[in-house]
Amino acid sequence: MSFVKGLKCRECGREYEIDPIYVCEFCFGPLEVSYDYEGIKGALTREVIESRPKNLWRYKELLPVSGEPTNALHTGCTPLVKADKLAAHLGLDELYLKDDTVAHPTLSFKDRVVAVALAKAKEFGFDTVSCASTGNLAHSVSAHGAKDGFKRFIFIPASLEKTKIIASLAYEPNLIAVDGNYDEVNRLCSEVANKYKWAFVNINIRPFYAEGSKSQGYEIIEQLGWKAPDAVVVPCASGSLMTKIWKSFSEMKNVGLIDDMNTKVFSAQATGCSPIVTAIKAGIDVIKPVKPDTIAKSLAIGNPADGFYATQVINDSGGFGADVSDEEIVDAIKLMAKTEGVFAETAGGVTLASAMKLIKSGHIKKDDVTVLCITGNGLKTQEALVGKTVEPHYIKPNMKAFEETLDKIENR
Numbered sequence: 001m002s003f004v005k006g007l008k009c010r011e012c013g014r015e016y017e018i019d020p021i022y023v024c025e026f027c028f029g030p031l032e033v034s035y036d037y038e039g040i041k042g043a044l045t046r047e048v049i050e051s052r053p054k055n056l057w058r059y060k061e062l063l064p065v066s067g068e069p070t071n072a073l074h075t076g077c078t079p080l081v082k083a084d085k086l087a088a089h090l091g092l093d094e095l096y097l098k099d100d101t102v103a104h105p106t107l108s109f110k111d112r113v114v115a116v117a118l119a120k121a122k123e124f125g126f127d128t129v130s131c132a133s134t135g136n137l138a139h140s141v142s143a144h145g146a147k148d149g150f151k152r153f154i155f156i157p158a159s160l161e162k163t164k165i166i167a168s169l170a171y172e173p174n175l176i177a178v179d180g181n182y183d184e185v186n187r188l189c190s191e192v193a194n195k196y197k198w199a200f201v202n203i204n205i206r207p208f209y210a211e212g213s214k215s216q217g218y219e220i221i222e223q224l225g226w227k228a229p230d231a232v233v234v235p236c237a238s239g240s241l242m243t244k245i246w247k248s249f250s251e252m253k254n255v256g257l258i259d260d261m262n263t264k265v266f267s268a269q270a271t272g273c274s275p276i277v278t279a280i281k282a283g284i285d286v287i288k289p290v291k292p293d294t295i296a297k298s299l300a301i302g303n304p305a306d307g308f309y310a311t312q313v314i315n316d317s318g319g320f321g322a323d324v325s326d327e328e329i330v331d332a333i334k335l336m337a338k339t340e341g342v343f344a345e346t347a348g349g350v351t352l353a354s355a356m357k358l359i360k361s362g363h364i365k366k367d368d369v370t371v372l373c374i375t376g377n378g379l380k381t382q383e384a385l386v387g388k389t390v391e392p393h394y395i396k397p398n399m400k401a402f403e404e405t406l407d408k409i410e411n412r
């Protein structure tokens with residue numbers, strides 16, 4: 001049984017049936033999935049969720065799928081790491097990393113959104129899936145699409161990290177590397193989507209795709225022992241994940257799975273691409289598009305589709321935003337690795353470095369139970385650390401050489 005009511009325009013409220021559509025015909029506002037929360041209240045209890053397999057479908061009543069999902073059965077339920085050493089370093093009492101660096105199968109949170117998008121593409125009867133990607137989405141659509149038996153057309157900026165391009169090519173999709181930035185790739189894809197009847201996961205399937213992000217929020221609450229955190233720091237590209245984390249927390253309260261929710265939501269961006277944080281700092285909700293220039297390529301969207309709604313979430317929740325330099329990103333990646341043993345990609349560096357600024361500025365307080373959304377794995381953006389790590393100790397294969405080196409390391 002499905003509790004999905006339909007699609008609803010975020011601007012004028014007009015309602016639509018479930019279809020592969022994404023804009024309102026009347027006001028061009030974006031469409032969002034709406035649910036029968038009263039119905040879910042009776043059906044979805046903590047006990048029901050806890051009794052289910054550890055994947056994102058354990059919250060299926062709150063996701064836009066019909067019937068029993070048959071794809072992505074290993075996606076979701078990533079660890080919530082209690083980060084005591086990092087907390088001490090930052091001066092916080094209680095800090096957690098929501099660790100999607102180990103998301104299945106492609107080591108980023110995009111596996112969640114693609115799981116839902118492809119479930120829906122199958123329901124709608126598409127045989128081809130496609131996307132415009134800053135890297136991780138390409139990887140995830142390539143992988144999930146291979147397993148689920150879709151033809152795949154993947155569009156990326158040609159300037160992406162080599163490791164991410166190779167990661168996608170391993171699954172043999174049709175990879176279209178465009179000479180342009182993400183915003184140009186996205187514009188091209190909108191034209192392609194008008195002509196070819198494909199499931200573009202972040203265009204015509206976007207309302208469903210975006211809902212997949214909510215699973216990260218549900219898991220955070222369940223893993224905190226059915227409690228919402230006081231503060232959550234979310235890296236922003238299009239701003240979708242941030243709005244959906246907030247939606248997921250609000251829904252958990254609406255359907256009675258938690259008693260209260262007073263979470264402040266914070267946006268993390270790279271200074272070289274920070275249209276959302278710039279608007280927040282200026283106290284306005286108008287997003288001024290920028291030309292991205294940052295090592296955090298997965299977040300390099302200069303004209304964020306959900307930027308306006310992201311600023312609303314930040315304001316409604318009493319949160320704020322911070323932006324950080326490439327150098328601060330690299331330092332934060334290394335700090336997370338050496339304190340908590342979690343190797344995040346550049347977006348993770350953005351999130352931690354931004355959190356550090358928000359703690360310093362007093363926006364996040366010492367006793368705020370804080371969660372950082374760590375959304376992708378460092379193995380995918382190793383370029384960012386080339387020449388910026390400690391060096392190996394090169395030695396000849398004998399004991400004398402080793403012990404000389406050991407003496408040097410231990411300063412003997």
Ligand SMILES: *Cc1c(COP(=O)(O)O)cnc(C)c1O
Nearest residue numbers: 136237238239240241347375376
């Ligand atoms: C896509 C992505 C995000 C955020 O994307 P939104 O478009 O804001 O939802 C965050 N981190 C990583 C690693 C990503 O790939």
Ligand SMILES: [Zn+2]
Nearest residue numbers: 009012024027
């Ligand atoms: Zn409308």
